[in-house]
Amino acid sequence: MSDKYSHVTDYIRPAFKDQSKIEQTVAKILDKIKNHGDAAVQAISQKIDQQDAQYIDLLPFDEYPIDQSLKDAIQSAHRRIKKFCQFQIKDLKNDQFSDEMGDFGFVYQPIEHIGAYIPGGQFPLISTALMTLIPAQVAGCPVRVACSPSDHPALLAAASLAGATQFLHLGGAQAIGALSYGYDQTPAVNLIVGPGNAYVNQAKAQVQHRTQIDTLAGPSELLIYGNQIKQPEWLMFDALAQAEHDANAVSVVVSETPELLENLYDLLDEHPKGKELLNNDNIVLLLADDQPQALAFINDYAPEHLMVCDESMKTALFKNYGSLFIGENSAVAFGDYCAGPNHTLPTAGAAKFSGGLSVHQFLKVQSTQKINNTGRGVLANISAKLAAAEGLTYHEQSAEIRKL
Ligand SMILES: NC(=O)c1ccc[n+]([C@@H]2O[C@H](COP(=O)([O-])OP(=O)(O)OC[C@H]3O[C@@H](n4cnc5c(N)ncnc54)[C@H](O)[C@@H]3O)[C@@H](O)[C@H]2O)c1
Ligand SMILES: [Zn+2]
Numbered sequence: 001m002s003d004k005y006s007h008v009t010d011y012i013r014p015a016f017k018d019q020s021k022i023e024q025t026v027a028k029i030l031d032k033i034k035n036h037g038d039a040a041v042q043a044i045s046q047k048i049d050q051q052d053a054q055y056i057d058l059l060p061f062d063e064y065p066i067d068q069s070l071k072d073a074i075q076s077a078h079r080r081i082k083k084f085c086q087f088q089i090k091d092l093k094n095d096q097f098s099d100e101m102g103d104f105g106f107v108y109q110p111i112e113h114i115g116a117y118i119p120g121g122q123f124p125l126i127s128t129a130l131m132t133l134i135p136a137q138v139a140g141c142p143v144r145v146a147c148s149p150s151d152h153p154a155l156l157a158a159a160s161l162a163g164a165t166q167f168l169h170l171g172g173a174q175a176i177g178a179l180s181y182g183y184d185q186t187p188a189v190n191l192i193v194g195p196g197n198a199y200v201n202q203a204k205a206q207v208q209h210r211t212q213i214d215t216l217a218g219p220s221e222l223l224i225y226g227n228q229i230k231q232p233e234w235l236m237f238d239a240l241a242q243a244e245h246d247a248n249a250v251s252v253v254v255s256e257t258p259e260l261l262e263n264l265y266d267l268l269d270e271h272p273k274g275k276e277l278l279n280n281d282n283i284v285l286l287l288a289d290d291q292p293q294a295l296a297f298i299n300d301y302a303p304e305h306l307m308v309c310d311e312s313m314k315t316a317l318f319k320n321y322g323s324l325f326i327g328e329n330s331a332v333a334f335g336d337y338c339a340g341p342n343h344t345l346p347t348a349g350a351a352k353f354s355g356g357l358s359v360h361q362f363l364k365v366q367s368t369q370k371i372n373n374t375g376r377g378v379l380a381n382i383s384a385k386l387a388a389a390e391g392l393t394y395h396e397q398s399a400e401i402r403k404l
Helices: 020-049 068-088 126-139 153-161 172-181 198-207 232-243 258-270 272-279 291-301 332-337 373-390 393-400
Strands: 095-099 102-110 113-117 143-148 166-169 191-193 221-226 250-255 283-287 305-309 323-326 363-371
Touching: 020 172, 020 198, 068 126, 068 153, 113 126, 113 172, 126 143, 126 153, 143 153, 143 172, 172 191, 172 198, 221 232, 221 291, 232 250, 232 258, 232 272, 232 283, 232 305, 232 332, 250 258, 250 291, 258 272, 258 283, 272 283, 305 332, 323 332, 363 373, 373 393
Parallel strands: 113 143, 113 191, 143 166, 221 250, 221 305, 250 283, 305 323
Antiparallel strands: 095 102, 102 363
C-alpha cells in the first residue's frame, strides 16, 4: 500500500472519536440557561464570545452598505433557493376523503415559532441566512428568529431579504439554549434549524426533548467517489473547500484507481493548504478493492455531501447521503451557495436517518375527522369492543353512549 492513501477498511470517521468533553461543556451551558434564564445567556456569551447577546434591527435589504455585485449575488442565490423551496411543496395540499362514516383528511400547518441558527464563528455564513430563512418563509411560519454570532452587514442583509422577523446577535450552544428556553423578547421556539460547529450541533442534540430540530448538521463533510476523473484539479479544490470550513471538517476521496489517488495526493501536496489538510487528516484518500466495496463503504459512511464522478456507477445504489452531486460540473460549492437545494445537511452519519433541511420540516401534518350518524353507530361498536378488551372503562362508555 502506498503511503499516499489508506484502505477503506482501515478508516474511522473522526467524529466518532470521544465527544464527551463537548457534551459536558454544552450540558453545563444549557443547564445554566434553564435555571438562570436571560442572565445566564448574557454571562455565557460574554465569557465565551466576549459579546453582548443583543437584538439587531434589520434594515430593508437595499439599505445595507455592501457592494452592488455582492447584493446581486445574494439576490440571485435567494431566487434559486426560493424557486427550489416552492418546487418542493408545489404538490402539497390539504386533502380529505369522504366515505359512509364521514369526512377524513389532513392539513399542513406551518410551525409558529422557528429559530434559524446562522454560523459565524470563523466565517459569516451569509448563505446560511438564505438557506434557513427562505424555506421557513415559504412554509408560512409567522415568527422567524435568526440567531448568529456574526453581525456582518452582508449576513444581516441576507437575513433581511430572506425574511427574518427578529435578529439576535448570539452564537454557540448558548444561542441554541436561548432559542429553546426563550430569551428576552423571544419566546421559546418550537423548531430550531441550521448548521453549526460541534458545540452548536451538540446543543441541538441536547434540546431535542423539548424543541424540534431539523437535523444534526455539524462540521462539514464531503465524500468524492470517482475513477476516471477529467479534471483532478477541480476535485482538489472541492476537497479543499469542504475541509476549510472547520478543524473538524473532513473531505474523503474513495476510488478503486490507485493512480487517481496518487495524482490527487501529489496535487494536494504541492498546494500549501492541501499539504496541511492532508497532514491533519482533514483530507483523506482511500482505496477500495472494487466497486461493491466502495459502495458498501460509502453507504455505511453516509456522507453529508456525496460527489459521484463515475458514470458506470448507478446513483440509485447510494442509499445514504445528505445531498448528491453528480458529475464533475456539480461543485459542492455551488450547492453551498446557489444551486437551489439546501446546504443544511446531516453529518456524522445522520444521513442514515435524515435528509437535509427542506420546507417540509417547517410544516406539521395534522389530521381531521367529522363522523356522520352512520359512522357514529358503526365506530361505536368497534371502539367499545376494543376499549373493553383494554380495560379502559370510560373509553368504552364514551363509545357505548353513542350507539344507535
Ligand atoms: N452540516 C451543514 O449543513 C453545514 C453547513 C454549513 C456549515 N457547517 C459547519 O458550521 C460550522 C461553523 O462553525 P463556526 O465555528 O464557524 O461557527 P458557529 O457559529 O457554528 O460556532 C461559533 C460559536 O461556537 C462557540 N464556541 C466555539 N468554541 C467554543 C468552546 N471552546 N467552548 C464553548 N463554545 C465554543 C462560540 O460560542 C461561538 O460563537 C462549521 O463546522 C461548518 O463545517 C455545516
Ligand atoms: Zn461548504
